[in-house]
Amino acid sequence: SQTIHQWPATLVQPVGSPLSLECTVEGTSNPNLYWYRQAAGRGLQLLFYSVGIGQISSEVPQNLSASRPQDRQFILSSKKLLLSDSGFYLCAWSVGQTYEQYFGPGTRLTVT
Amino acid sequence: GENVEQHPSTLSVQEGDSAVIKCTYSDSASNYFPWYKQELGKRPQLIIDIRSNVGEKKDQRIAVTLNKTAKHFSLHITETQPEDSAVYFCAACSGNTPLVFGKGTRLSVIA
Numbered sequence: 751s752q753t754i755h756q757w758p759a760t761l762v763q764p765v766g767s768p769l770s771l772e773c774t775v776e777g778t779s780n781p782n783l784y785w786y787r788q789a790a791g792r793g794l795q796l797l798f799y800s801v802g803i804g805q806i807s808s809e810v811p812q813n814l815s816a817s818r819p820q821d822r823q824f825i826l827s828s829k830k831l832l833l834s835d836s837g838f839y840l841c842a843w844s845v846g847q848t849y850e851q852y853f854g855p856g857t858r859l860t861v862t
Numbered sequence: 863g864e865n866v867e868q869h870p871s872t873l874s875v876q877e878g879d880s881a882v883i884k885c886t887y888s889d890s891a892s893n894y895f896p897w898y899k900q901e902l903g904k905r906p907q908l909i910i911d912i913r914s915n916v917g918e919k920k921d922q923r924i925a926v927t928l929n930k931t932a933k934h935f936s937l938h939i940t941e942t943q944p945e946d947s948a949v950y951f952c953a954a955c956s957g958n959t960p961l962v963f964g965k966g967t968r969l970s971v972i973a
Contacts, residue, residue: 784960793965794906795950809960840905849894851961853905 752777754854755846756841762860769814769828771857773841781843783824784851785816800824810845836861864889866954868964875942876972883967886934892954895928895935896961899972900949910937942971 753776763769775781785797796809798816806816815833817825824841841854865888865949875881887895887943895906896911912926912935913970919926928935935954955959 780958792964796963797958799960849955849961850896850908850911852908853898856905 752843752852754843754852756854756857758857759855760858760860762862763831764862765833766830769826769835769859771826771830771839771841773824773826773854773858776804776844778822778843778845780821781817783843784842786840786842786853787826788840790837790857793842795827798799825852829862831861834862835859864954864956864959864962866950866964870967871965872968872970873879874970874972877942877944879942881937881939881942881946881969881971883937883950883952884934885936885954885964886963887954888933889954889956890933891956893956894917894954895926896953897924897937898951898953898963899925900966901920902905902948906951914958917938930942930946939969942969944971944973947971 752830753762784799784800786794798806799806800806800818802816803821828859835837838859842851844851866885868885894916897909898906899909900906900913910924910926912928914936922941925938947970949966952964955961
């Protein structure tokens with residue numbers, strides 16, 4: 751069966767520091783991968799999605815970037831964090847025409 | 863692009879009553895409509911979905927209905943229980959486009 755991992759689970763970082771969040775999927779090939787951010791008490795904001803290695807679509811221009819170095823690995827990065835980057839970061843995957851999308855356990859980021 | 867509106871934003875019901883959450887979408891090409899349940903501090907979980915070739919789908923106490931003509935779909939929860947309390951999100955998409963989510967409904971089931 752498919753499994754999605756995210757780490758770290760929680761992170762506290764100072765303003766201006768770099769960020770790297772990792773997501774990996776097991777048990778499937780060529781998944782579509784997604785990064786979402788959820789501010790406290792708010793909805794799901796799609797940040798990036800990828801349909802294949804090296805293919806990244808950005809939904810919201812900001813100080814974040816994403817990379818997909820391997821088929822089942824998706825990385826979210828920032829060179830300099832802002833206070834407004836605080837939130838719950840969720841990775842998700844889907845496969846082909848089934849459309850069903852499943853979320854990872856998330857990383858709770860607090861920028862201080 | 864697709865736009866999904868979700869109502870109400872908050873909903874309180876007595877335990878045992880029914881709850882209905884409604885969503886409308888704008889893109890007539892959308893053909894997949896999932897519902898997610900998110901408990902406090904947890905990831906959203908897919909609880910039920912419906913595709914455009916079906917008008918209704920049921921799974922125990924939850925059901926989803928789809929009206930393609932009117933471009934709206936609804937989540938129905940019967941015999942609500944305290945553990946149904948959560949935030950519920952609807953979404954829509956077509957083809958390989960990403961899901962577009964509604965803003966969520968916070969459901970409180972009062973014992």
